[in-house]
Amino acid sequence: MPDDKASILIQLDVDPQPSVFDAVVAVDARVDHLFRHGDVTPENVQDLVYGALFTRGPSDLHRTALFVGGSDVAKAEAVLEAIKKTFFGAFRVSVLFDANGSNTTAAAAVLAARSSLGGSLEGARAVVLAATGPVGQRVARLLGRQGATVAVGSRDANRSGKLAERLAATTGARYDAFSNADPDDLSRTLESAALIVAAGPEGARLLSAPQWQGLGRLRVVVDLNAVPPSGVEGVEPTDKNVDKGGVRAWGALGVGGLKMKIHKRAVQELFGSNDKVLDAEEVLELGRDLA
Structure with a gap:
């Protein structure tokens, strides 16, 4: 069966206005649909994640992914930890963490x-x-x-x-x-x-x-x-x-030129499976052949 589900990236930003920079990179990485949310906190992120998990069957969840960003890295790290606690069983999606780049x-x-x-x-x-x-x-x-x-x-x-x-x-x-x-x-x-x-x-x-x-x-x-x-x-x-x-x-x-190539590749990598968490080490591995 062909994989005909559209790719959806959900941008979860701890700032009031989600980053335009990160949105542009997502578009350039050829994400089909980009949903952007600002003022995301550990307390309100659960329902946003549930919206990503329960709208598609487990076999299609690799076509949905999360991007955690914002200018306050510590706040974004807390959001990432809350997201990981929300996942259970087969109900999980891949996540890229790149707060403040x-x-x-x-x-x-x-x-x-x-x-x-x-x-x-x-x-x-x-x-x-x-x-x-x-x-x-x-x-x-x-x-x-x-x-x-x-x-x-x-x-x-x-x-x-x-x-x-x-x-x-x-x-x-x-x-x-x-x-x-x-x-x-x-x-x-x-x-x-x-x-x-x-x-x-x-x-x-x-x-x-x-x-x-x-x-x-x-x-x-x-x-x-x-x-x-x-x-x-x-x-x-x-x-x-x-x-x-x-x-x-x-x-x-x-x-910065290399950073942009890595960022774009990391977004694309999210849609290969539904179980990736791309933090610093994983992002570096993705860029090894780009330097």
């Missing part, structure tokens, strides 16, 4: 860096600036799972220390903590870095040119901030594996 951006950054390091991160020393933010946490997590040893930084040393402990327990990889705000601590950490990823907020300068140019072991620098001033001085948003004095540089727009 955190998973697709992190996956693209890690895959871009890996390509510039010869295709492997095994044993590489990576430094993640602003690692306690949503994207930074996921970048650090994925780097550890790829075999890198990772130093995670924050202005608050206590926060970066807690993150390092949590990530080490989750991944089994080695994580160290440092303070972005302490120049000496930052300098010592950067000396051993083969890879630097700046994952700070828009318009926040995290690293000056003298702080990274000339580092003997540095091979790749990735800046995920597209809004001036750049997060890493000397890296342009459009840089895409550009040689900067022996260091390969990636800017936010350079990484």
Whole structure:
């Protein structure tokens, strides 16, 4: 029998107005129908999920999927957990989590860096600036799972220390903590870095040119901030594996092209079965051959 059911993506956004960006990607991924809901919470999401589960038989549920998004990643994570608790037996649909673009951006950054390091991160020393933010946490997590040893930084040393402990327990990889705000601590950490990823907020300068140019072991620098001033001085948003004095540089727009390809593929992947939950690790796997 041909699979003639239309594909339906239900966009569940924690913001009052669902993201237009995410809606456009869904359309470009050739979803047949897109239903958009804003102000989604763990308390009100159950009935929305039930609407997805009980309108089609179990054999057709692979043609319905959920996308969880919004600017507040912590709120969206709570919604995702509530969704997973709603599923039972054969009554489940696939879900993509990409609140604030955190998973697709992190996956693209890690895959871009890996390509510039010869295709492997095994044993590489990576430094993640602003690692306690949503994207930074996921970048650090994925780097550890790829075999890198990772130093995670924050202005608050206590926060970066807690993150390092949590990530080490989750991944089994080695994580160290440092303070972005302490120049000496930052300098010592950067000396051993083969890879630097700046994952700070828009318009926040995290690293000056003298702080990274000339580092003997540095091979790749990735800046995920597209809004001036750049997060890493000397890296342009459009840089895409550009040689900067022996260091390969990636800017936010350079990484963004790969991010968009991964995002589109992840949406398409939802309709292969009804039992996928695509979080950071799964999204990275989908992008392996796109980098």
